[in-house]
Amino acid sequence: MAFQLPDLPYGYDALEPHIDARTMEIHHTKHHAAYTTNLNAAIAGTEAENLKIEDILANISKYSAAVRNNGGGYYNHNLFWEIMSPNGGGEPSAQMNIHKAIERDFGGFENFKTQFSNAAMTRFGSGWAWLCVDKEDHLFITSTPNQDNPLMDVAEKQGTPILGLDVWEHAYYLNYQNRRADYVAAFFNVINWHEVTKRFNDANPGRSNL
Ligand code: MN3
Numbered sequence: 001m002a003f004q005l006p007d008l009p010y011g012y013d014a015l016e017p018h019i020d021a022r023t024m025e026i027h028h029t030k031h032h033a034a035y036t037t038n039l040n041a042a043i044a045g046t047e048a049e050n051l052k053i054e055d056i057l058a059n060i061s062k063y064s065a066a067v068r069n070n071g072g073g074y075y076n077h078n079l080f081w082e083i084m085s086p087n088g089g090g091e092p093s094a095q096m097n098i099h100k101a102i103e104r105d106f107g108g109f110e111n112f113k114t115q116f117s118n119a120a121m122t123r124f125g126s127g128w129a130w131l132c133v134d135k136e137d138h139l140f141i142t143s144t145p146n147q148d149n150p151l152m153d154v155a156e157k158q159g160t161p162i163l164g165l166d167v168w169e170h171a172y173y174l175n176y177q178n179r180r181a182d183y184v185a186a187f188f189n190v191i192n193w194h195e196v197t198k199r200f201n202d203a204n205p206g207r208s209n210l
Contacts, residue, residue, distance in 0.1 A: 002049045003074055005036045006081070014086040018186040020175045028081070031170055035073030035147070042066035053078075057151040068154075072147030076128060079164050083199075085192035098162075098197035100210035105139040112141075113188065116165075119143045120184045126168040131196070132159030133203040143167075162199035163191065 008028055013021035042064060043049050048056050053075050060068050091109045092099040099109075106112040112131075120129035123143040130142050132150045134157075142150055142157050150159045165187055172183035201207070 002040050003036055005033050008081050015190050018189045023174045032077040035070045039070035039074045060152040061154050069147050072149055076149055080166055083163050083192050083195050084190045088192040089189040092193035096197040097210050098200045101139050115141050117184050120165050120167050123167050129165045130161045131163035132161050134159045137204050160203040163196050
């Protein structure tokens with residue numbers, strides 16, 4: 001078995017009232033589990049079984065639609081669970097590198113929040129909004145359709161995702177119905193900035209503190 005469904009780093013009800021327990025349970029045990037199972041089925045008996053998921057995604061144009069959809073779904077949800085926390089929310093603290101990078105690249109947290117929320121709101125249909133690091137070590141915001149992500153060689157703009165928001169209806173419909181804007185606003189109450197700044201630092205290990 002190449003890829004394993006990870007446990008959530010908190011309980012299904014831990015993100016309430018912002019994200020409800022029933023949504024979290026179905027999202028993890030049905031949706032994420034299915035992406036994992038279907039990814040493993042799609043790569044069974046191929047060399048991809050021995051690759052890291054990041055390396056598969058970086059060359060995704062060479063793979064089938066099943067690997068693209070399910071490999072993206074596997075990776076994206078792994079990231080999504082980790083960048084949320086019941087102790088999250090607010091703004092990253094001033095000593096965090098991600099705080100300084102947001103100031104530098106967006107001119108402040110409120111501008112970042114507005115741009116990220118806009119990316120999430122304007123993604124038509126199903127997809128994701130992302131905060132990423134580019135090759136020049138600058139932050140950018142983008143969105144992708146379906147289960148694509150910015151690691152993929154087919155992405156409109158490639159980079160290392162460090163924060164992602166799932167805007168598929170399965171991520172919010174039980175609690176928010178068609179009110180995606182309310183879900184996007186609620187997400188900002190559970191962002192795990194410790195994990196985001198860790199991923200920002202891991203994206204460029206040679207960087208010194210900003
Ligand atoms: Mn999802």
